Amino acid sequence: MTTLNPGIALANDTESNDPVLTPIADHAERLAAAEAGVAALAATRNDRWYPRFHIASDGGWINDPNGLCHYNGRWHVFYQLHPYGTQWGPMHWGHVSSPDMVHWRREPIAFAPSLEQERHGVFSGSAVIGDDGRPRIYYTGHRWANGKDNTGGDWQVQMLAEPDDDELTSFTKLGMIIDCPTDEVDHHFRDPKVWKTAGTWYMTFGVSSKDKRGQMWLYTSPDMVHWTFDRVLFEHPDPDVFMLECPDFFPITDANGNEKWVIGFSAMGAKPRGFMNRNLNNAGYMIGTWKPGESFKPETEFRLWDWGHNFYAPQSFATDGRQIMYGWMSPFVSPISMEEDGWCGNLTLPREITLGADGDLHTAPVKEVEGLRLSTVELGSMHVEPNQDVTILDDAQSTEIEMTIDLNATNAERAGLRVHATPDDHGTTIVYDAQTGRVVIDRQNVAHGDRGYRAAPLSEEELANGTLTLRVFIDRGCVEVYVNGGRQAMSSYSFSGEGPRAVQLIAESGAMQVSGLTVHELDSIGL
Template identity: 65%
Template structure:
């Protein structure tokens, strides 16, 4: 019999009043919002700052995406939970703010967490609460604990907070203790979350529970071998079948502290994965090196959920340390497209847009261009606000040193360049010509097999203020913000120091997901 006794519940503010204030603040920001870069087909808040996707699930026929939200400004602040839902991952409905800091144990924020349906069919949430050790600010450190809540309605818009279920053993950690992910493994409820231990090592701790209330620490599931990594945020852990039908486990985390090396770890913090094996009761055993989930400049804190035999993942497009121009427009931050995760024939993790994304296409144009000559540009679209571009490059006949697509090309000469770089053996998103936001570039390194292939396949999603590039059936992805200037936003094919040979070029106009 499942117990309903929870160890700690100290209300310090009225939850409903806090949510009402948050809603009013969002409405004020939304009324003033500038939509020049506001996404047409990516999830974002009406107003305010958002970050990590939370509580991803499908419940009673609806998909739910919750997310970290600061409703009172366009920079990070005391965290709430925002919420959108959909029956099909195509048309989305904006829901009320779901949680606000109202308990002592979460006085400074309701941080990230996950959702799971219990044995009685109820949707339960596990998340992190944060308070300051001195009750005033972070100068004396923070106290993070794991909290629980349960949905009170079929639309999962009203949550009942159940209190703290795991206190922080502060003598064993250096204040970082957050982001629970819960699932049922062999009949036992299992939780992992990120920890910085007392020595400052980034770890994932594993707990189990019989009743979803009383949780017992079991062991360290994984410790990052990089001595510079001090915390593993937003962990995920899930099984996938390889091409031979063997079960592999994928461990995902967002590492804090890793130093840049070559093309790796170029962002302030980086979301990465390893593939390996796991036997319950034992640590995870990696069989691959650490690999980036997304090679772009603006990807972090991914979370996944399982439904209908599919593993679906969202990530947050994080501004990182750039001065994000959208912060002046009343909003900041968006999610990636929903991506399906699978192990390819190559044994590696692939992430591709879920098939439902194809239902956002409203017009399709097949272009007849077969080649772009040496140092030539060809106009593909005069003005593209929201499009998907499928470009297949003939590698055997392409002689260009770099070639690809200039998107968000505006009359002032600004553009973002999605290119195949033959010299480096990479696909790059280059923002050197950007008129605003961070510049520089990010690169996905192609494998020897990819470079020896006849064709390079690119799917490029261009929204009002972002670009997502999927390479070779999602073996690599690059997600980047891109802030076009005023005027028409052209798309051009271009080729540098050689010829670009095109096998096919298809453009799809993309409709709104309904959150504008």
Template identity: 55%
Template sequence: MNIESMPTYDQSEQLAKATAGVAAFAAKRNDRWYPLDHIASDGGWINDPNGLCYFKGRYHAFYQLHPYGTQWGPMHWGHVSSADLVTWRREPLAMAPSFEAEKDGVFSGSAVVSDDGKLVIYYTGHRWRNGVNEDEGNLQEQCMAVSDDGVHFEKKGVVVPCPDDRILHFRDPKVWKQGDEWRMVFGVSTPEHKGEIWMYRSDDMVNWTFDRPIYRHPDPDVFMLECPDMFPLGDKWVICYSAMGLEPKGFQARNHNNAGYVIGSWEPGGDFHQETDFHLWDDGHNYYAPQTFQAPDGRRLVFGWMAPFTQPIPMEDDGWCGQFTLPREVTLAEDHLRTRPIREFAELDKDKRDFGPIELGVNESRDLVSDALTADIQMDIDLSSSQAERIGLELHRTPNGDHTLVCYDDQLERVVIDRHCNTYGDRGYRTAPVDKSAGSLKLRIIVDRGSIEVYVNDGLEVMSSYSFPADGPRAIRLITESGEGKAMITSLSIATPDTIWEGTGR
């Protein structure tokens, strides 16, 4: 273990400065799009979920944080926790850059509970090779920190140094215990600039030995696999990663970088055998860097980062930027994963109203809600009895006509989230496939102040996208477009989720 015992900076002083930086943004934050039901920093920029775990009676979610700006910058670790996955409180910032190996950023990582009951975090220490930016690549090593209370951490230094100076990306460790042995996987861009996931193993959590490349991406354009994860589900193993360099093809991989997974089989000491094609975690505009963990009841849960990859990013002018998705339960659905909101989220729902069943004619619309900051919408469409080409909801509809459309498109046979009527932010549309032969479509749509999540057929597909409404009340309107006849909505309900933030009310 290469412990660098002389800190470059005093950790407590760096955390105090970072805390003041976040507080300065929070004091003047514009909340027009700030989430009520999604985790975000009080101020500043956030990205990847980190260190997801359950420790000493609470769920802990850490995140990459730039406390001095609303664009990406020197990474710290922010922290929130919850007793029930429903109501969250803000914890003190967990880590700031304080020694040489991490002087340009405390990058992403994971958390595990040690055999002696401590919370152990593994993360990437980051430096720029040229001391300024990424033009000449990164110097990255895997580091370790330990906590007795889950809030205050003692850094232990570098535990996995980079083995080859030609490697420019070497980051994002995910650790778990396999039998009597600890396993670590992280993303690597090889000297040949190929994206791989490497596995290490350890008996004592401190001394780590290279095992093998557990996954090599087959696409020669993919040069790095960020934020890898590897976990069992049923009788299978899942490897997930965020692919850098993946080119768009048809409806697939339309975002700047794209997060997905493959399913296969694995036995310790052997290779991973892939049994499915790559599948996106989420088909929306804004999803990246997911991380999973196991809840005490055995459920596999996942948070993703709603990544604002494409300019303009209007929320960065409001004193904050970036949020998580809702926590989702992950289960196997044959050759891919089903992800849906945790069952606990329904505890936030208030004032549920039932509107269905509804029959709409061609090009007809119906106003459902005049103003909604948040909404939990459940809608079932009878596809076999509907002839409209599009059936859906205009969300965040403001008096100037701005809205985001979520609909079933019969020509595409896909669910569409379409932002072409948005004044603020990136536009464009994304789609998710639907098996029309089933004769019906079930949608659950979670609306927050500045985002929309669409769950298709109990989470067989999901779409997560930012949607920044214009000024004024934010209506919800049911619509149909074109076609040979009516649309049949067999059920439709809308509830109003309360805020997740502890002690804040609305």
């Protein structure tokens, strides 16, 4: 076994140790209290921006997607939940499930803090199907080191739970399986991802080393219960990055059968640079190679999963030959307007990750999302004169738009859409910016909340092609934009003003030629 620091292996050789279970509260009572907390917030919830086709809690704050899996004929999505308020607080796990990734139902809250090692929060983790065909849930138990708040740092460990039923509505906690070597770690030690390769189970999670460097550590296990430190899988080359949150690691194959490995993480501490890293923290990936017994070898630079204002902590899982990912639309920049409404935060649509012929990852909504379409109107080609606004929908709160812009016949400086356009002249623009060669979400005129703009790049090949396709999903309080079939993605909140929320075609300082325009009315996912 090769390690960068043999002392880490010595401190964490738990192969012969059984899980440590130390209850401090009745889990059923904690779950019942959490359900009551969510219900109290939901009873007075304001739905002005509450999503129709994005996953959100009935009430309370949510963040990272967790425990994604397909089991016993149902898709399961868990998520970080604070059931007693609309700001971040002691973490629980909420849960929804679906037979088709279209129609969803709420399930009982899955986890509440009830063990000593998770006294202050059941933090993020993942699900994996074992050799026996049954799921296992791995997550991080969180405690404040000083017992009360973050001023003394964190004490975080890895935990294991197993389901009691095939509907995954109840779980038995097995307890702590990996303790934190506090002399090797600067507090952060969390978010396990588990998989199997060549007959061995592997776990990686994010760590801030004692030198405050963002790392991912690798452990191995023969039985999914007893784990041994293997090595540092990856250390971020940027010394400003002190932690790699919500890590992901998976193989992917292109159309020609060439396999690569993808390492994903949310880089805490990276400085803004041009259009890059504009959010508080930024989630992205690197493509490279990995073999058991080695560290990950990157072959690309760090690339963003999503260029919008509000995307963080994505998690993916492999099923039926697909790699499917959800992200959290993170609202960390104040003011967070929906905090006033009894709920806060939602997830993105499910996206399939593919490795394109260009050697990069593409993310587009899974095919199942088309099942949300209630009606379709083909508007065909349209010409928009300079500085003209053309209303195509009077009130769009649950809509998908497929739009193709002929760049060769467009000379506007900015050309595209204005969404959530209300009678008070507020709205959010989604446009191609000819001066930067990028697709922009611009919230400078949004009615509520954070403003600013984000800009996704187009490659030289895409610009030379002369055709730009946009697939835009408009929910009550957010938008998702997929560029050229998922070459880039953008997720942003957009909090509209009062009144109907129109969608307009816009062309600024020049004309726009739209060669194809289709509008789909979307159904609610049932939540």
